[in-house]
Amino acid sequence: MRAVVGSNCKGDSGTCPGGERKMMPIGPLMIEHRLIEQMVKVMAAELPKMEDKRGARIGFLSEAIDFIRTYADRCHHGKEEDILFRDLAGKPLEPEEGKTMKDLVAEHIYARKVVSRLADAKDRYARTQKEGFEEIVACLKELVGFYPSHIEKEDKHFFLPCMTYFRPEEKDAMLREFWEFDRNLIHEKYRKMVEGYKR
Numbered sequence: 569m570r571a572v573v574g575s576n577c578k579g580d581s582g583t584c585p586g587g588e589r590k591m592m593p594i595g596p597l598m599i600e601h602r603l604i605e606q607m608v609k610v611m612a613a614e615l616p617k618m619e620d621k622r623g624a625r626i627g628f629l630s631e632a633i634d635f636i637r638t639y640a641d642r643c644h645h646g647k648e649e650d651i652l653f654r655d656l657a658g659k660p661l662e663p664e665e666g667k668t669m670k671d672l673v674a675e676h677i678y679a680r681k682v683v684s685r686l687a688d689a690k691d692r693y694a695r696t697q698k699e700g701f702e703e704i705v706a707c708l709k710e711l712v713g714f715y716p717s718h719i720e721k722e723d724k725h726f727f728l729p730c731m732t733y734f735r736p737e738e739k740d741a742m743l744r745e746f747w748e749f750d751r752n753l754i755h756e757k758y759r760k761m762v763e764g765y766k767r
């Protein structure tokens with residue numbers, strides 16, 4: 569991994585230290601990581617209660633699934649894959665960085681599969697009040713184990729070195745594209761919901 573050099577902004581939150589307070593594109597991604605971490609803690613705290621009672625709260629599971637699918641995956645992984653990784657693919661990445669980016673995409677795919685398994689198990693459990701419980705617990709444990717290490721890989725070993733490939737105007741353009749991506753999400757989510765009812 570190359571040393572982080574040549575970047576004019578290097579704070580943990582992606583903002584410049586000192587006078588200039590300009591956010592880098594990884595700023596919002598790191599802020600989103602903090603909320604994902606909080607939700608993962610909520611999910612981790614729910615697990616022993618579920619195992620003690622041998623029962624799951626359907627409302628909680630529905631909200632957790634929506635959070636992971638809409639916020640962690642579509643909103644957050646979406647900006648990583650559709651914008652940051654897309655632009656990084658056009659840069660002369662070091663082999664180790666290219667491998668890390670491929671690993672991160674594979675990890676996003678893995679998380680999508682786990683949350684689909686969780687959603688299927690939740691539906692089975694909601695129908696029967698019994699079936700799917702073990703799978704729900706297993707999926708929650710997988711997600712609770714997965715996200716902290718995935719986030720740490722990005723925060724501590726990938727995001728900052730990657731920013732050195734972009735000129736200031738490229739970083740500004742990426743940040744603007746992030747805001748536009750976010751602005752469209754609420755419309756996309758509910759347009760898809762209504763279209764689902766029309767099928």
Ligand SMILES: [Fe+2]
Pocket residue numbers: 645648672676718722
């Ligand atoms: Fe990611």
Ligand SMILES: [Fe+2]
Pocket residue numbers: 597601644645648719722
């Ligand atoms: Fe991330």
